[in-house]
Amino acid sequence: xxxxxxxxxxxxxxxxxxxxxxxxxxxxxxxxxxxxxxxxxxxxxxxxxxxxxxxxxxxxxxxxxxxxxxxxxxxxxxxxxxxxxxxxxxxxxxxxxxxxxxxxxxxxxxxxxxxxxxxxxxxxxxxxxxxxxxxxxxxxxxxxxxxxxxxxxxxxxxxxxxxxxxxxxxxxxxxxxxxxxxxxxxxxxxxxxxxxxxxxxxxxxxxxxxxxxxxxxxxxxxxxxxxxxxxxxxxxxxxxxxxxxxxxxxxxxxxxxxxxxxxxxxxxxxxxxxxxxxxxxxxxxxx
Amino acid sequence: xxxxxxxxxxxxxxxxxxxxxxxxxxxxxxxxxxxxxxxxxxxxxxxxxxxxxxxxxxxxxxxxxxxxxxxxxxxxxxxxxxxxxxxxxxxxxxxxxxxxxxxxxxxxxxxxxxxxxxxxxxxxxxxxxxxxxxxxxxxxxxxxxxxxxxxxxxxxxxxxxxxxxxxxxxxxxxxxxxxxxxxxxxxxxxxxxxxxxx
Numbered sequence: 001x002x003x004x005x006x007x008x009x010x011x012x013x014x015x016x017x018x019x020x021x022x023x024x025x026x027x028x029x030x031x032x033x034x035x036x037x038x039x040x041x042x043x044x045x046x047x048x049x050x051x052x053x054x055x056x057x058x059x060x061x062x063x064x065x066x067x068x069x070x071x072x073x074x075x076x077x078x079x080x081x082x083x084x085x086x087x088x089x090x091x092x093x094x095x096x097x098x099x100x101x102x103x104x105x106x107x108x109x110x111x112x113x114x115x116x117x118x119x120x121x122x123x124x125x126x127x128x129x130x131x132x133x134x135x136x137x138x139x140x141x142x143x144x145x146x147x148x149x150x151x152x153x154x155x156x157x158x159x160x161x162x163x164x165x166x167x168x169x170x171x172x173x174x175x176x177x178x179x180x181x182x183x184x185x186x187x188x189x190x191x192x193x194x195x196x197x198x199x200x201x202x203x204x205x206x207x208x209x210x211x212x213x214x215x216x217x218x219x220x221x222x223x224x225x226x227x228x229x230x231x232x233x234x235x236x237x238x239x240x241x242x243x244x245x246x247x248x249x250x251x252x253x254x255x256x257x258x259x260x261x262x263x264x265x266x267x268x269x270x271x272x273x274x275x276x277x278x279x280x281x282x283x284x285x286x287x
Numbered sequence: 288x289x290x291x292x293x294x295x296x297x298x299x300x301x302x303x304x305x306x307x308x309x310x311x312x313x314x315x316x317x318x319x320x321x322x323x324x325x326x327x328x329x330x331x332x333x334x335x336x337x338x339x340x341x342x343x344x345x346x347x348x349x350x351x352x353x354x355x356x357x358x359x360x361x362x363x364x365x366x367x368x369x370x371x372x373x374x375x376x377x378x379x380x381x382x383x384x385x386x387x388x389x390x391x392x393x394x395x396x397x398x399x400x401x402x403x404x405x406x407x408x409x410x411x412x413x414x415x416x417x418x419x420x421x422x423x424x425x426x427x428x429x430x431x432x433x434x435x436x437x438x439x440x441x442x443x444x445x446x447x448x449x450x451x452x453x454x455x456x457x458x459x460x461x462x463x464x465x466x467x468x469x470x471x472x473x474x475x476x477x478x479x480x481x482x483x484x485x
Contacts, residue, residue, distance in 0.1 A: 236308035243307060243327035247334065254348070262339065269338045 010080040014063050014091060015056035015098075022276060023173075027051045027150030029279035030169045032286035033231050034158030046109055047157065051150050054102025054117045058124040058146070060095035064088055065129050069195040075188050106153070113157035120149025137198045140181050141174075148173040165230045169282075172223035176275050178216035179252065182209050183268035187261065210256045213267070217252035221245035224278045237281050248274045288340045295468035300333035302475045312485040314367045317377070321363030322482075328355045329475060341464050344448065347391045350403065354387050357410035357441055360478070364417045364434075368426065383410070400449065407445040414438030418481060430484025437477030444470050 031038075031047050063070070063081055071082035080086040099121055107114030128143025148170030155166030185192060185199040186206055192199045200209040228241055251270050255263045303326045311322050332353060335343055343349055358380045365376035383406040390399035415438035421427040447463050450456055456463070 236310055239310070239323060240304055240307045240330075243323070243330055246327065247331035250331075251335075266335070266338045270334065273334060273338075 007086070010085040011094060013080050014060045014086065014094065016059050020052065020055045020059055022272065023055050023147060023150045024048065024051050025276060025279050025283075026148075026169070026173055027154035029154070029283040030151040030166065031154030031158045032283040033155065033165070033169070033227075035286050038158045043109075043157075046105070047154060050102050050105040050109065050117065051153070052102070053098050054106065054121055055150060057095050057097070057099030057102055058121040060091055060098060061125045062129045064091045064095055065125070066133075069134075069197060072195040073188070073191040075191050110157050110160075112160070112162070113153055116149055116153035116156050116162070120146050120153065123149065134197060137200045137203045140177060144174045144177040145170070147177050165227055168223055168227040168230060172220055172227055172278075173275070175216050175219035175223055176271060179213050179220065179248075179271045180268065180275075182213050182216075183255075183264050183271070185209065186264055187268075206259075210259060214252040214256050217248050217267075217271070220275075221248055228278075228282065231282065231285060233281070233285055237284060241278055241281055244274055244277050288336075292468040293337050295472045296333045296337050299468070299472045299475045300330050300337075302472075302479050303327075303330035303333065306475075306479050306482065311363070311367070311482050314363065315370075317373055318363045318366035321359045321361075321366055321380075323359075325356045325359030325363065326478075328352060328359065329471075332356075333471070336468075341467070350391055350452070351384070351388045354384060354403070354406060357407055357414060357445065358383055360438075360441075361410040361413040361417075364413060368417065368421055379409075400452070403449055403452075407442070407449065411438055411442035411445060415442060428484045431481050433477045433484065434481030437474045437481060440470055440474035440477060444474065 028044070028047060028051070031044070063079065066076075067079075067081040067088060070076035070079050077083065081088060081091055103114060103118050103121065106117040123143060124146035128139055128146055132139035132143055151169040151173055152162065152166045155169055156162050159166070182200055186201050186209060189199065189201045189206070193202050200212060225238075225241060225245060228238055233241070248270060251263070251267045255267050306326045307323060307330065310319060314322060332349075362373075362376045362380045366373035369376075383402075386402040387399075387406055390402040415435045418427065418431050418434040418438070422429055422432045444467065447457055447467075451460060451463055
């Protein structure tokens with residue numbers, strides 16, 4: 001019993017629950033942004049299940065492929081695979097089962113939705129992790145499209161097509177990703193160098209990376225605001241979104257003006273809160 | 288910072304977010320902008336306190352930005368109920384903010400403390416007094432006086448932090464930081480309840 005518990009705990013770590021949860025919320029918010037009558041509880045549950053399975057699956061597959069570099073990084077060496085809490089073989093099986101279940105379910109619901117969910121997984125595992133991550137620091141920008149796919153998929157399912165608002169929502173996530181990841185790249189710059197993973201701070205320096213973080217924060221805030229206006233967000237919710245966006249921009253500017261480790265980590269946390277908050281506001285439009 | 292303090296700050300932020308969404312009844316664009324600034328800073332300040340902890344209060348920029356809370360509310364109230372004075376109030380708010388910023392980053396010392404005390408004092412008196420006067424005059428419902436209660440609490444918080452900053456604390460730093468999240472929550476709840484009465 002206790003070994004099963006340990007194993008389940010290792011599996012839960014393998015799916016990076018917080019990151020998966022945040023991406024899942026972007027997909028649900030994009031789906032709900034199309035409002036009733038498409039937002040039925042049955043479909044909502046099915047979207048939750050399929051996106052959760054597909055995102056978890058791709059995360060586990062990434063963990064399997066990256067287990068060698070994880071073992072070299074202080075930050076990641078305690079993850080289940082390098083720490084020996086789960087074998088690569090069982091993690092691969094878990095990743096494949098979750099991915100096939102997620103994509104299969106999504107395809108059964110709607111072929112377009114399924115295709116976008118599959119594209120997300122393909123971009124994340126093949127384009128980002130296998131092809132680009134160890135070759136170029138630009139991997140997070142090109143592979144970052146994977147992060148926008150849950151939002152694009154959710155919106156595509158709701159409206160039956162890939163519409164400009166869906167692309168805008170995906171773009172918002174794509175532009176938010178550098179803020180999220182590069183703040184971590186700065187904090188763990190030595191760790192990434194040890195593992196041989198090229199990052200913006202190691203290739204272009206920390207100052208240039210901070211400029212990119214600020215620009216990406218501005219871009220993400222603009223994309224979220226434009227999407228909110230396009231969706232026809234209520235004026236009160238829009239005011240709240242402006243305030244949250246202002247906080248993100250102020251922190252990003254402050255991290256350029258008076259850079260510090262503490263501010264850097266604070267920006268990382270606020271960016272996550274911002275993405276969660278803005279997606280909840282988009283979802284709130286459904287009610 | 289304790290989890291309980293984080294929870295109090297989160298509720299404060301959610302109350303401020305609620306006030307931003309519902310707005311203030313009867314406020315025109317300029318008054319609305321004043322209220323939005325105050326509650327917006329309150330919301331973001333609550334989030335930043337949760338993320339960075341109380342150490343963020345030591346930053347001079349935080350002192351300047353935090354002044355937007357009483358200044359925004361005081362200006363909002365004047366623009367809302369005494370429209371003839373709204374430009375004077377706007378000018379005074381901008382001068383007050385500049386005075387705090389310039390002295391905080393430039394002169395510091397006694398001048399900086401004086402600027403902070405004067406600006407917070409005047410704004411605090413307006414936030415405390417105007418809602419009560421409006422209620423007594425019959426221009427606002429009795430519940431609106433709660434905004435004045437919030438004004439008293441913001442004044443108390445401002446005084447405690449200002450005296451702490453100049454090295455003459457009224458209460459010990461630990462005590463101030465222990466009561467601060469509760470004080471912020473009570474203050475925000477008073478404002479929200481007061482504006483809901485309109």
